[in-house]
Amino acid sequence: MALTDTKEMFRKAYEGHYAIGAFNVNNMEIIQGIMEAAHEEQSAVILQASEGARKYAGSPYIVDLVKTAVRQYPEIPVALHLDHGSCFEVCKDCIDGGFTSVMFDGSKHPFEENVRITKQVVEYAHAHGVVVEAELGRLAGVEDMVSVDAKDAIFTDPEEAAEFVALTGCDSLAIAIGTSHGAYKYSGEPYLDYERLEKVGKLLPNYPIVLHGASTVIPEYVAKCNEFGGKVLGAKGVPEDMLRKAATMAVCKINIDTDIRLAMTAAIRESLVKHPENFDPRSYLKAGRQAVKDMVSHKIQAVVGSSHSI
Template sequence: MALVTSTEMFKKAQAGGYAIGAFNVNNMEIIQGIVEAAKEEQSAIILQVSAGARKYANSIYLRKLVEAAVEDSGLDIVLHLDHGENFDIVKQCIEDGFTSVMIDASHYPFEENIRITKEVVDYAHAHGVVVEAELGRLAGVEDAVKVKKEDATYTDPDEAVEFVERTGVDSLAVAIGTSHGAYKFKGEPRLDFERLEIIGKKLPNTPLVLHGASTVLPEFVELCNKYGGNIPGAQGVPEEMLRRAASMNVAKINIDTDLRLAMTAAIRKFMYENPSEFDPRKYLGPAREAIKGMVKHKIKDVLGSSGSNLK
Protein backbone atom coordinates (compact mmCIF):
# COMPACT_ATOMS: atom_id res chain seq x y z
CA MET A 1 0.00 0.00 0.00
CA ALA A 2 1.13 3.55 -0.62
CA LEU A 3 0.39 7.23 -0.88
CA VAL A 4 -1.79 7.46 -3.98
CA THR A 5 -3.72 9.97 -6.04
CA SER A 6 -7.49 10.18 -5.77
CA THR A 7 -8.16 9.19 -9.41
CA GLU A 8 -9.19 5.56 -8.88
CA MET A 9 -10.92 6.34 -5.58
CA PHE A 10 -13.13 8.91 -7.26
CA LYS A 11 -13.99 6.65 -10.20
CA LYS A 12 -15.18 3.96 -7.78
CA ALA A 13 -17.04 6.49 -5.63
CA GLN A 14 -18.92 7.93 -8.60
CA ALA A 15 -19.82 4.47 -9.87
CA GLY A 16 -20.87 3.31 -6.40
CA GLY A 17 -22.87 6.35 -5.32
CA TYR A 18 -20.79 7.11 -2.23
CA ALA A 19 -18.26 9.78 -1.24
CA ILE A 20 -14.72 9.61 0.13
CA GLY A 21 -14.14 11.41 3.40
CA ALA A 22 -11.42 14.05 3.26
CA PHE A 23 -10.35 14.65 6.85
CA ASN A 24 -8.14 17.54 7.94
CA VAL A 25 -5.13 16.53 10.04
CA ASN A 26 -2.96 18.51 12.44
CA ASN A 27 -1.12 16.01 14.66
CA MET A 28 -0.41 12.35 15.32
CA GLU A 29 -3.50 11.56 17.39
CA ILE A 30 -5.87 12.97 14.78
CA ILE A 31 -4.18 10.94 12.03
CA GLN A 32 -4.23 7.78 14.13
CA GLY A 33 -7.91 8.14 15.01
CA ILE A 34 -8.95 8.69 11.39
CA VAL A 35 -6.78 5.91 9.98
CA GLU A 36 -7.78 3.37 12.64
CA ALA A 37 -11.42 4.04 11.79
CA ALA A 38 -10.77 3.69 8.06
CA LYS A 39 -8.84 0.46 8.60
CA GLU A 40 -11.65 -1.10 10.60
CA GLU A 41 -14.18 -0.03 7.97
CA GLN A 42 -11.79 -0.84 5.09
CA SER A 43 -12.64 2.56 3.66
CA ALA A 44 -10.70 4.69 1.22
CA ILE A 45 -9.65 7.98 2.84
CA ILE A 46 -8.07 11.32 2.04
CA LEU A 47 -5.97 13.09 4.67
CA GLN A 48 -5.68 16.77 3.96
CA VAL A 49 -3.45 19.56 5.23
CA SER A 50 -4.60 23.17 5.49
CA ALA A 51 -2.59 26.38 5.77
CA GLY A 52 -3.12 26.33 9.53
CA ALA A 53 -1.87 22.75 9.77
CA ARG A 54 1.24 23.58 7.76
CA LYS A 55 1.94 26.51 10.07
CA TYR A 56 1.30 24.46 13.20
CA ALA A 57 3.04 21.18 12.39
CA ASN A 58 4.99 21.68 9.12
CA SER A 59 3.91 19.70 6.06
CA ILE A 60 7.03 17.50 6.22
CA TYR A 61 6.17 16.26 9.71
CA LEU A 62 2.61 15.57 8.62
CA ARG A 63 3.75 13.73 5.49
CA LYS A 64 5.98 11.48 7.58
CA LEU A 65 3.11 10.75 9.97
CA VAL A 66 0.84 9.89 7.04
CA GLU A 67 3.53 7.64 5.56
CA ALA A 68 3.70 5.87 8.94
CA ALA A 69 -0.09 5.49 8.84
CA VAL A 70 0.12 3.85 5.40
CA GLU A 71 2.75 1.42 6.64
CA ASP A 72 0.88 0.62 9.83
CA SER A 73 -2.61 0.31 8.35
CA GLY A 74 -1.94 -1.25 4.96
CA LEU A 75 -4.32 1.27 3.38
CA ASP A 76 -3.85 3.37 0.28
CA ILE A 77 -4.12 6.99 1.42
CA VAL A 78 -4.31 10.26 -0.48
CA LEU A 79 -2.24 13.11 1.00
CA HIS A 80 -3.99 16.29 -0.12
CA LEU A 81 -3.20 20.00 0.15
CA ASP A 82 -6.37 21.82 1.23
CA HIS A 83 -6.89 25.41 0.00
CA GLY A 84 -3.48 26.04 -1.54
CA GLU A 85 -3.25 29.82 -1.74
CA ASN A 86 -0.90 30.20 -4.69
CA PHE A 87 1.35 28.38 -7.15
CA ASP A 88 4.44 28.51 -4.93
CA ILE A 89 2.71 26.78 -2.01
CA VAL A 90 1.29 24.12 -4.32
CA LYS A 91 4.70 23.57 -5.89
CA GLN A 92 6.33 23.18 -2.47
CA CYS A 93 3.77 20.62 -1.34
CA ILE A 94 4.24 18.61 -4.53
CA GLU A 95 7.98 18.64 -3.87
CA ASP A 96 7.26 17.54 -0.29
CA GLY A 97 5.46 14.42 -1.54
CA PHE A 98 1.77 15.34 -1.59
CA THR A 99 -0.20 13.26 -4.10
CA SER A 100 -3.10 15.67 -4.51
CA VAL A 101 -3.33 19.46 -4.28
CA MET A 102 -6.02 22.10 -4.25
CA ILE A 103 -5.45 25.49 -5.76
CA ASP A 104 -8.05 27.93 -4.43
CA ALA A 105 -8.22 30.96 -6.70
CA SER A 106 -11.99 31.28 -6.27
CA HIS A 107 -11.66 34.79 -4.83
CA TYR A 108 -10.27 36.03 -8.17
CA PRO A 109 -12.35 36.92 -11.23
CA PHE A 110 -13.31 33.98 -13.46
CA GLU A 111 -10.55 34.45 -16.06
CA GLU A 112 -7.84 34.87 -13.41
CA ASN A 113 -9.08 31.77 -11.58
CA ILE A 114 -8.73 29.86 -14.86
CA ARG A 115 -5.23 31.20 -15.52
CA ILE A 116 -3.90 30.35 -12.05
CA THR A 117 -5.57 26.95 -11.97
CA LYS A 118 -4.28 26.02 -15.43
CA GLU A 119 -0.72 26.90 -14.36
CA VAL A 120 -1.05 24.60 -11.34
CA VAL A 121 -2.65 21.79 -13.35
CA ASP A 122 0.15 21.83 -15.93
CA TYR A 123 2.83 21.63 -13.24
CA ALA A 124 1.07 19.07 -11.07
CA HIS A 125 0.18 16.71 -13.92
CA ALA A 126 3.79 16.78 -15.09
CA HIS A 127 4.71 15.46 -11.64
CA GLY A 128 1.97 12.82 -11.40
CA VAL A 129 -0.18 14.81 -8.96
CA VAL A 130 -3.92 15.50 -9.28
CA VAL A 131 -5.55 18.90 -8.81
CA GLU A 132 -8.75 20.14 -7.19
CA ALA A 133 -9.95 23.71 -7.78
CA GLU A 134 -12.91 25.76 -6.60
CA LEU A 135 -15.53 27.74 -8.47
CA GLY A 136 -17.90 29.82 -6.38
CA ARG A 137 -17.13 30.93 -2.82
CA LEU A 138 -18.20 29.41 0.47
CA ALA A 139 -18.98 31.64 3.42
CA GLY A 140 -17.38 31.06 6.82
CA VAL A 141 -13.98 30.75 8.47
CA GLU A 142 -11.44 27.92 8.32
CA ASP A 143 -7.78 28.68 9.05
CA ALA A 144 -6.71 31.16 6.35
CA VAL A 145 -10.06 31.00 4.52
CA LYS A 146 -12.35 33.85 5.62
CA VAL A 147 -15.37 34.78 3.48
CA LYS A 148 -18.23 37.01 4.65
CA LYS A 149 -21.73 35.75 3.94
CA GLU A 150 -22.45 38.64 1.59
CA ASP A 151 -19.34 37.75 -0.45
CA ALA A 152 -20.30 34.10 -0.93
CA THR A 153 -21.42 33.03 -4.41
CA TYR A 154 -22.93 29.80 -5.71
CA THR A 155 -21.29 27.90 -8.55
CA ASP A 156 -22.71 28.67 -11.99
CA PRO A 157 -23.22 25.38 -13.92
CA ASP A 158 -22.26 26.80 -17.33
CA GLU A 159 -19.14 28.44 -15.91
CA ALA A 160 -18.27 25.13 -14.27
CA VAL A 161 -18.24 23.39 -17.67
CA GLU A 162 -16.04 26.07 -19.21
CA PHE A 163 -13.74 26.09 -16.18
CA VAL A 164 -13.13 22.33 -16.28
CA GLU A 165 -12.63 22.28 -20.05
CA ARG A 166 -10.12 25.15 -20.04
CA THR A 167 -8.11 24.12 -16.96
CA GLY A 168 -8.11 20.31 -17.16
CA VAL A 169 -8.67 20.16 -13.41
CA ASP A 170 -9.27 16.67 -11.96
CA SER A 171 -12.02 17.57 -9.46
CA LEU A 172 -14.10 20.65 -8.73
CA ALA A 173 -15.24 22.07 -5.40
CA VAL A 174 -18.68 23.60 -5.82
CA ALA A 175 -20.62 26.10 -3.72
CA ILE A 176 -24.24 25.05 -3.11
CA GLY A 177 -24.83 26.43 0.40
CA THR A 178 -22.32 24.74 2.70
CA SER A 179 -19.88 26.93 4.63
CA HIS A 180 -16.73 26.66 6.70
CA GLY A 181 -16.69 26.60 10.49
CA ALA A 182 -19.16 25.61 13.22
CA TYR A 183 -21.84 28.20 12.41
CA LYS A 184 -23.02 27.20 8.95
CA PHE A 185 -26.70 28.14 9.11
CA LYS A 186 -29.01 30.55 10.87
CA GLY A 187 -32.43 28.99 10.75
CA GLU A 188 -33.26 25.97 8.62
CA PRO A 189 -30.32 24.38 6.77
CA ARG A 190 -30.67 24.40 3.00
CA LEU A 191 -28.49 23.15 0.15
CA ASP A 192 -29.18 23.86 -3.52
CA PHE A 193 -29.56 20.27 -4.74
CA GLU A 194 -31.14 21.44 -7.99
CA ARG A 195 -27.95 23.32 -8.81
CA LEU A 196 -25.85 20.31 -7.79
CA GLU A 197 -27.90 18.03 -10.06
CA ILE A 198 -27.45 20.36 -13.03
CA ILE A 199 -23.69 20.60 -12.49
CA GLY A 200 -23.46 16.82 -12.16
CA LYS A 201 -25.33 16.27 -15.42
CA LYS A 202 -23.20 18.82 -17.27
CA LEU A 203 -19.97 17.35 -15.84
CA PRO A 204 -20.70 13.62 -15.47
CA ASN A 205 -17.02 12.65 -15.58
CA THR A 206 -15.76 15.29 -13.16
CA PRO A 207 -15.77 14.36 -9.46
CA LEU A 208 -17.40 17.12 -7.41
CA VAL A 209 -16.29 18.16 -3.94
CA LEU A 210 -18.18 19.65 -0.97
CA HIS A 211 -16.22 21.88 1.37
CA GLY A 212 -17.59 23.07 4.70
CA ALA A 213 -19.49 19.82 5.15
CA SER A 214 -19.11 19.02 8.85
CA THR A 215 -22.35 18.16 10.61
CA VAL A 216 -21.31 19.92 13.85
CA LEU A 217 -22.59 16.92 15.78
CA PRO A 218 -24.78 18.12 18.68
CA GLU A 219 -23.42 15.56 21.16
CA PHE A 220 -19.91 17.02 20.89
CA VAL A 221 -21.15 20.61 21.11
CA GLU A 222 -23.13 19.66 24.22
CA LEU A 223 -20.11 17.96 25.81
CA CYS A 224 -17.91 20.97 25.11
CA ASN A 225 -20.45 23.31 26.67
CA LYS A 226 -21.11 20.99 29.62
CA TYR A 227 -17.45 20.93 30.57
CA GLY A 228 -16.62 24.62 30.35
CA GLY A 229 -16.97 25.42 26.65
CA ASN A 230 -18.91 28.28 25.09
CA ILE A 231 -20.18 27.27 21.65
CA PRO A 232 -23.76 28.59 21.45
CA GLY A 233 -25.90 28.13 18.36
CA ALA A 234 -23.44 26.00 16.38
CA GLN A 235 -25.13 24.26 13.45
CA GLY A 236 -23.76 22.18 10.58
CA VAL A 237 -24.96 20.31 7.50
CA PRO A 238 -27.55 17.63 8.37
CA GLU A 239 -26.26 14.16 7.66
CA GLU A 240 -29.18 13.23 5.42
CA MET A 241 -28.19 16.11 3.13
CA LEU A 242 -24.64 14.80 2.90
CA ARG A 243 -25.90 11.30 2.08
CA ARG A 244 -28.01 12.77 -0.72
CA ALA A 245 -25.06 14.77 -2.07
CA ALA A 246 -22.91 11.62 -2.08
CA SER A 247 -25.36 10.03 -4.50
CA MET A 248 -25.20 13.01 -6.89
CA ASN A 249 -21.65 12.95 -8.31
CA VAL A 250 -20.07 14.31 -5.12
CA ALA A 251 -17.04 12.06 -4.70
CA LYS A 252 -15.26 13.94 -1.89
CA ILE A 253 -16.72 15.48 1.27
CA ASN A 254 -14.48 17.57 3.51
CA ILE A 255 -14.68 17.20 7.29
CA ASP A 256 -12.71 19.33 9.73
CA THR A 257 -14.90 21.01 12.36
CA ASP A 258 -16.36 17.68 13.51
CA LEU A 259 -12.83 16.42 14.20
CA ARG A 260 -12.03 19.50 16.27
CA LEU A 261 -15.25 19.23 18.26
CA ALA A 262 -14.83 15.51 18.95
CA MET A 263 -11.26 15.97 20.14
CA THR A 264 -12.00 19.05 22.26
CA ALA A 265 -15.09 17.51 23.86
CA ALA A 266 -13.13 14.42 24.94
CA ILE A 267 -10.27 16.50 26.35
CA ARG A 268 -12.59 18.88 28.22
CA LYS A 269 -14.48 15.98 29.77
CA PHE A 270 -11.29 14.19 30.84
CA MET A 271 -9.71 17.30 32.35
CA TYR A 272 -12.89 18.17 34.23
CA GLU A 273 -13.18 14.68 35.68
CA ASN A 274 -9.45 14.31 36.38
CA PRO A 275 -8.23 17.73 37.59
CA SER A 276 -4.99 16.37 39.03
CA GLU A 277 -3.91 14.64 35.80
CA PHE A 278 -1.19 16.28 33.70
CA ASP A 279 0.06 13.44 31.48
CA PRO A 280 -0.85 14.41 27.87
CA ARG A 281 -1.17 10.75 26.92
CA LYS A 282 -4.03 10.36 29.38
CA TYR A 283 -6.22 12.99 27.70
CA LEU A 284 -5.00 12.62 24.12
CA GLY A 285 -5.84 8.92 24.22
CA PRO A 286 -9.58 9.51 24.80
CA ALA A 287 -9.44 12.32 22.22
CA ARG A 288 -8.05 9.88 19.65
CA GLU A 289 -10.80 7.39 20.48
CA ALA A 290 -13.47 10.08 20.10
CA ILE A 291 -12.15 10.93 16.64
CA LYS A 292 -12.05 7.26 15.70
CA GLY A 293 -15.66 6.72 16.73
CA MET A 294 -16.87 9.83 14.94
CA VAL A 295 -15.02 8.94 11.71
CA LYS A 296 -16.39 5.38 11.76
CA HIS A 297 -19.87 6.86 12.00
CA LYS A 298 -19.21 9.19 9.07
CA ILE A 299 -17.83 6.38 6.92
CA LYS A 300 -20.66 3.94 7.65
CA ASP A 301 -23.71 6.13 8.05
CA VAL A 302 -23.01 9.29 6.05
CA LEU A 303 -20.44 8.75 3.31
CA GLY A 304 -21.33 5.15 2.52
CA SER A 305 -17.68 4.28 1.87
CA SER A 306 -17.29 1.21 4.08
CA GLY A 307 -15.44 -1.50 2.17
CA SER A 308 -14.39 0.89 -0.61
CA ASN A 309 -10.72 0.14 -0.05
CA LEU A 310 -11.43 -3.45 -1.03
CA LYS A 311 -13.40 -2.70 -4.21
Protein backbone atom coordinates in the same frame (compact mmCIF):
# COMPACT_ATOMS: atom_id res chain seq x y z
CA MET B 1 1.15 0.33 -0.34
CA ALA B 2 2.47 3.84 -0.98
CA LEU B 3 0.43 7.02 -0.92
CA THR B 4 -1.92 7.23 -3.87
CA ASP B 5 -3.78 9.97 -5.71
CA THR B 6 -7.58 10.23 -5.81
CA LYS B 7 -8.31 9.08 -9.38
CA GLU B 8 -9.20 5.46 -8.62
CA MET B 9 -10.91 6.40 -5.35
CA PHE B 10 -13.21 8.81 -7.18
CA ARG B 11 -13.89 6.45 -10.07
CA LYS B 12 -15.11 3.76 -7.69
CA ALA B 13 -17.03 6.28 -5.58
CA TYR B 14 -18.85 7.70 -8.61
CA GLU B 15 -19.82 4.26 -9.83
CA GLY B 16 -20.84 3.12 -6.34
CA HIS B 17 -22.83 6.26 -5.47
CA TYR B 18 -20.82 7.08 -2.38
CA ALA B 19 -18.12 9.64 -1.55
CA ILE B 20 -14.67 9.58 0.02
CA GLY B 21 -14.21 11.31 3.35
CA ALA B 22 -11.52 14.01 3.34
CA PHE B 23 -10.47 14.57 6.94
CA ASN B 24 -8.26 17.44 8.04
CA VAL B 25 -5.18 16.50 10.05
CA ASN B 26 -3.01 18.57 12.37
CA ASN B 27 -1.13 16.11 14.58
CA MET B 28 -0.28 12.47 15.22
CA GLU B 29 -3.36 11.62 17.28
CA ILE B 30 -5.77 12.86 14.62
CA ILE B 31 -3.99 10.86 11.92
CA GLN B 32 -3.99 7.75 14.12
CA GLY B 33 -7.70 8.08 14.91
CA ILE B 34 -8.65 8.53 11.25
CA MET B 35 -6.55 5.58 10.12
CA GLU B 36 -7.88 3.26 12.84
CA ALA B 37 -11.40 4.10 11.68
CA ALA B 38 -10.54 3.61 8.00
CA HIS B 39 -9.00 0.22 8.83
CA GLU B 40 -12.08 -0.95 10.73
CA GLU B 41 -14.47 0.38 8.09
CA GLN B 42 -12.30 -0.85 5.19
CA SER B 43 -12.57 2.47 3.42
CA ALA B 44 -10.22 4.66 1.42
CA VAL B 45 -9.57 8.05 3.00
CA ILE B 46 -8.09 11.40 2.10
CA LEU B 47 -5.91 12.99 4.76
CA GLN B 48 -5.70 16.67 4.09
CA ALA B 49 -3.64 19.48 5.55
CA SER B 50 -4.48 23.14 5.25
CA GLU B 51 -1.88 25.88 5.09
CA GLY B 52 -2.62 26.49 8.78
CA ALA B 53 -1.91 22.85 9.60
CA ARG B 54 1.36 22.99 7.70
CA LYS B 55 2.41 26.09 9.63
CA TYR B 56 1.39 24.49 12.93
CA ALA B 57 2.94 21.04 12.56
CA GLY B 58 5.46 21.58 9.79
CA SER B 59 4.88 20.01 6.39
CA PRO B 60 7.66 17.38 6.73
CA TYR B 61 6.12 16.14 10.00
CA ILE B 62 2.70 15.78 8.38
CA VAL B 63 4.09 13.98 5.33
CA ASP B 64 6.16 11.55 7.39
CA LEU B 65 3.36 10.86 9.88
CA VAL B 66 0.99 10.05 7.01
CA LYS B 67 3.60 7.82 5.34
CA THR B 68 4.02 5.98 8.65
CA ALA B 69 0.25 5.48 8.84
CA VAL B 70 0.23 4.07 5.31
CA ARG B 71 2.93 1.57 6.23
CA GLN B 72 0.88 0.51 9.25
CA TYR B 73 -2.29 0.03 7.19
CA PRO B 74 -1.03 -0.94 3.71
CA GLU B 75 -4.44 -2.21 2.59
CA ILE B 76 -6.06 1.23 2.96
CA PRO B 77 -5.80 3.58 -0.06
CA VAL B 78 -4.68 6.97 1.30
CA ALA B 79 -4.20 10.25 -0.52
CA LEU B 80 -2.35 13.18 1.08
CA HIS B 81 -4.05 16.38 -0.02
CA LEU B 82 -3.37 20.10 0.35
CA ASP B 83 -6.58 21.81 1.44
CA HIS B 84 -7.12 25.38 0.21
CA GLY B 85 -3.77 26.20 -1.29
CA SER B 86 -3.74 29.98 -1.72
CA CYS B 87 -1.21 30.31 -4.54
CA PHE B 88 0.91 28.42 -7.05
CA GLU B 89 3.98 28.53 -4.79
CA VAL B 90 2.24 26.75 -1.89
CA CYS B 91 0.87 24.09 -4.24
CA LYS B 92 4.31 23.60 -5.78
CA ASP B 93 5.92 23.25 -2.35
CA CYS B 94 3.44 20.50 -1.43
CA ILE B 95 3.90 18.70 -4.75
CA ASP B 96 7.66 18.78 -4.30
CA GLY B 97 7.26 17.72 -0.66
CA GLY B 98 5.36 14.47 -1.21
CA PHE B 99 1.65 15.38 -1.38
CA THR B 100 -0.27 13.31 -3.94
CA SER B 101 -3.10 15.79 -4.40
CA VAL B 102 -3.32 19.56 -4.10
CA MET B 103 -6.11 22.08 -4.10
CA PHE B 104 -5.67 25.54 -5.50
CA ASP B 105 -8.45 27.76 -4.17
CA GLY B 106 -8.81 30.60 -6.61
CA SER B 107 -12.43 31.27 -5.72
CA LYS B 108 -11.57 34.76 -4.46
CA HIS B 109 -10.23 35.72 -7.89
CA PRO B 110 -12.18 36.74 -11.01
CA PHE B 111 -12.99 33.80 -13.29
CA GLU B 112 -10.15 34.48 -15.76
CA GLU B 113 -7.51 34.77 -13.01
CA ASN B 114 -8.78 31.62 -11.31
CA VAL B 115 -8.47 29.80 -14.63
CA ARG B 116 -4.96 31.12 -15.26
CA ILE B 117 -3.49 30.08 -11.91
CA THR B 118 -5.38 26.79 -11.73
CA LYS B 119 -4.04 25.88 -15.17
CA GLN B 120 -0.51 26.72 -14.00
CA VAL B 121 -0.93 24.44 -10.97
CA VAL B 122 -2.40 21.66 -13.12
CA GLU B 123 0.48 21.74 -15.57
CA TYR B 124 3.09 21.48 -12.81
CA ALA B 125 1.16 18.89 -10.80
CA HIS B 126 0.41 16.60 -13.72
CA ALA B 127 4.06 16.68 -14.76
CA HIS B 128 4.86 15.29 -11.31
CA GLY B 129 2.06 12.70 -11.11
CA VAL B 130 -0.11 14.75 -8.74
CA VAL B 131 -3.83 15.52 -9.13
CA VAL B 132 -5.46 18.92 -8.68
CA GLU B 133 -8.69 20.05 -7.07
CA ALA B 134 -9.92 23.55 -7.88
CA GLU B 135 -12.80 25.67 -6.61
CA LEU B 136 -15.44 27.75 -8.34
CA GLY B 137 -17.92 29.71 -6.25
CA ARG B 138 -17.37 30.96 -2.71
CA LEU B 139 -18.48 29.46 0.60
CA ALA B 140 -19.38 31.58 3.60
CA GLY B 141 -17.83 30.91 7.00
CA VAL B 142 -14.32 30.71 8.43
CA GLU B 143 -11.46 28.72 6.90
CA ASP B 144 -8.06 28.88 8.61
CA MET B 145 -9.11 32.06 10.46
CA VAL B 146 -10.11 33.82 7.22
CA SER B 147 -13.77 34.87 7.26
CA VAL B 148 -16.09 35.03 4.25
CA ASP B 149 -19.34 36.83 5.03
CA ALA B 150 -22.58 35.19 3.90
CA LYS B 151 -23.28 38.15 1.60
CA ASP B 152 -20.03 37.35 -0.25
CA ALA B 153 -20.90 33.68 -0.77
CA ILE B 154 -21.47 32.87 -4.44
CA PHE B 155 -23.20 29.69 -5.61
CA THR B 156 -21.44 27.97 -8.50
CA ASP B 157 -22.89 28.48 -11.97
CA PRO B 158 -23.14 25.04 -13.68
CA GLU B 159 -22.26 26.37 -17.15
CA GLU B 160 -19.21 28.17 -15.75
CA ALA B 161 -18.19 25.00 -13.92
CA ALA B 162 -18.14 23.01 -17.17
CA GLU B 163 -16.20 25.76 -18.93
CA PHE B 164 -13.74 26.02 -16.03
CA VAL B 165 -12.93 22.30 -16.08
CA ALA B 166 -12.48 22.36 -19.86
CA LEU B 167 -10.12 25.35 -19.68
CA THR B 168 -8.00 24.21 -16.74
CA GLY B 169 -7.91 20.41 -16.89
CA CYS B 170 -8.39 20.17 -13.10
CA ASP B 171 -9.13 16.67 -11.83
CA SER B 172 -11.94 17.57 -9.42
CA LEU B 173 -13.93 20.70 -8.62
CA ALA B 174 -15.24 22.09 -5.35
CA ILE B 175 -18.53 23.89 -5.87
CA ALA B 176 -20.75 26.06 -3.69
CA ILE B 177 -24.31 24.76 -3.27
CA GLY B 178 -25.06 25.84 0.29
CA THR B 179 -22.41 24.38 2.61
CA SER B 180 -20.31 26.73 4.75
CA HIS B 181 -16.98 26.66 6.56
CA GLY B 182 -16.69 26.55 10.34
CA ALA B 183 -19.10 25.72 13.16
CA TYR B 184 -21.61 28.50 12.49
CA LYS B 185 -22.96 27.59 9.07
CA TYR B 186 -26.57 28.76 9.10
CA SER B 187 -28.66 31.43 10.80
CA GLY B 188 -31.81 29.94 9.27
CA GLU B 189 -32.71 26.52 7.95
CA PRO B 190 -29.97 24.38 6.32
CA TYR B 191 -30.18 24.24 2.54
CA LEU B 192 -28.35 22.42 -0.24
CA ASP B 193 -29.13 23.23 -3.87
CA TYR B 194 -29.50 19.71 -5.28
CA GLU B 195 -30.92 21.05 -8.53
CA ARG B 196 -27.71 23.01 -9.09
CA LEU B 197 -25.64 19.93 -8.24
CA GLU B 198 -27.68 17.82 -10.66
CA LYS B 199 -27.07 20.35 -13.46
CA VAL B 200 -23.33 20.30 -12.79
CA GLY B 201 -23.40 16.49 -12.88
CA LYS B 202 -25.15 16.46 -16.25
CA LEU B 203 -22.74 18.96 -17.76
CA LEU B 204 -19.73 17.10 -16.31
CA PRO B 205 -20.67 13.40 -16.51
CA ASN B 206 -18.52 11.02 -14.44
CA TYR B 207 -16.58 13.98 -13.10
CA PRO B 208 -15.83 14.18 -9.34
CA ILE B 209 -17.43 17.08 -7.49
CA VAL B 210 -16.25 18.15 -4.03
CA LEU B 211 -18.18 19.61 -1.09
CA HIS B 212 -16.30 21.80 1.37
CA GLY B 213 -17.69 23.03 4.69
CA ALA B 214 -19.60 19.79 5.22
CA SER B 215 -19.38 19.22 8.97
CA THR B 216 -22.69 18.67 10.73
CA VAL B 217 -21.67 20.25 14.06
CA ILE B 218 -23.33 17.39 15.93
CA PRO B 219 -25.25 18.82 18.90
CA GLU B 220 -24.11 16.22 21.45
CA TYR B 221 -20.47 17.21 20.92
CA VAL B 222 -21.28 20.91 21.16
CA ALA B 223 -23.15 20.14 24.39
CA LYS B 224 -20.24 18.14 25.79
CA CYS B 225 -17.79 20.93 24.97
CA ASN B 226 -19.98 23.39 26.81
CA GLU B 227 -20.67 21.02 29.72
CA PHE B 228 -16.97 20.76 30.46
CA GLY B 229 -16.10 24.43 30.31
CA GLY B 230 -16.32 25.30 26.63
CA LYS B 231 -18.20 28.16 25.02
CA VAL B 232 -19.48 26.95 21.65
CA LEU B 233 -22.79 28.77 21.33
CA GLY B 234 -25.25 28.83 18.44
CA ALA B 235 -23.28 26.40 16.27
CA LYS B 236 -25.20 24.76 13.42
CA GLY B 237 -23.99 22.55 10.57
CA VAL B 238 -25.19 20.58 7.55
CA PRO B 239 -27.58 17.71 8.41
CA GLU B 240 -26.02 14.36 7.66
CA ASP B 241 -28.93 13.07 5.58
CA MET B 242 -28.53 16.04 3.23
CA LEU B 243 -24.84 15.23 2.78
CA ARG B 244 -25.57 11.55 2.26
CA LYS B 245 -27.95 12.45 -0.57
CA ALA B 246 -25.26 14.60 -2.22
CA ALA B 247 -22.85 11.66 -1.97
CA THR B 248 -25.21 9.55 -4.08
CA MET B 249 -25.10 12.16 -6.84
CA ALA B 250 -21.97 13.67 -8.41
CA VAL B 251 -20.18 14.39 -5.14
CA CYS B 252 -17.15 12.12 -4.70
CA LYS B 253 -15.31 13.97 -1.90
CA ILE B 254 -16.76 15.44 1.28
CA ASN B 255 -14.55 17.55 3.54
CA ILE B 256 -14.92 17.14 7.31
CA ASP B 257 -12.91 19.19 9.79
CA THR B 258 -15.06 20.97 12.38
CA ASP B 259 -16.75 17.78 13.60
CA ILE B 260 -13.35 16.21 14.28
CA ARG B 261 -12.23 19.28 16.19
CA LEU B 262 -15.40 19.28 18.28
CA ALA B 263 -15.19 15.56 19.07
CA MET B 264 -11.53 15.72 20.07
CA THR B 265 -11.89 18.89 22.13
CA ALA B 266 -15.00 17.59 23.91
CA ALA B 267 -13.20 14.37 24.88
CA ILE B 268 -10.11 16.21 26.11
CA ARG B 269 -12.18 18.69 28.12
CA GLU B 270 -14.13 15.85 29.72
CA SER B 271 -10.93 13.99 30.60
CA LEU B 272 -9.31 17.04 32.19
CA VAL B 273 -12.40 17.92 34.23
CA LYS B 274 -13.08 14.38 35.42
CA HIS B 275 -9.42 13.68 36.19
CA PRO B 276 -7.95 16.99 37.42
CA GLU B 277 -5.11 15.13 39.10
CA ASN B 278 -3.84 13.84 35.75
CA PHE B 279 -1.10 15.84 34.05
CA ASP B 280 0.05 13.16 31.62
CA PRO B 281 -0.77 14.31 28.06
CA ARG B 282 -0.94 10.70 26.90
CA SER B 283 -4.09 10.18 28.95
CA TYR B 284 -6.21 13.03 27.62
CA LEU B 285 -4.76 12.80 24.12
CA LYS B 286 -5.67 9.11 24.09
CA ALA B 287 -9.26 10.12 24.86
CA GLY B 288 -9.09 12.67 22.06
CA ARG B 289 -7.73 10.10 19.61
CA GLN B 290 -10.54 7.69 20.44
CA ALA B 291 -13.09 10.47 19.85
CA VAL B 292 -11.56 11.15 16.43
CA LYS B 293 -11.77 7.46 15.55
CA ASP B 294 -15.41 7.24 16.64
CA MET B 295 -16.35 10.38 14.69
CA VAL B 296 -14.61 9.26 11.50
CA SER B 297 -16.18 5.78 11.71
CA HIS B 298 -19.57 7.44 12.04
CA LYS B 299 -18.95 9.73 9.07
CA ILE B 300 -17.75 6.87 6.87
CA GLN B 301 -20.90 4.91 7.68
CA ALA B 302 -23.58 7.60 7.80
CA VAL B 303 -22.38 10.44 5.58
CA VAL B 304 -20.00 9.38 2.82
CA GLY B 305 -21.22 5.77 2.68
CA SER B 306 -17.83 4.23 1.86
CA SER B 307 -17.76 1.39 4.42
CA HIS B 308 -16.39 -1.90 3.03
CA SER B 309 -15.68 -0.37 -0.39
CA ILE B 310 -12.11 -1.63 -0.80
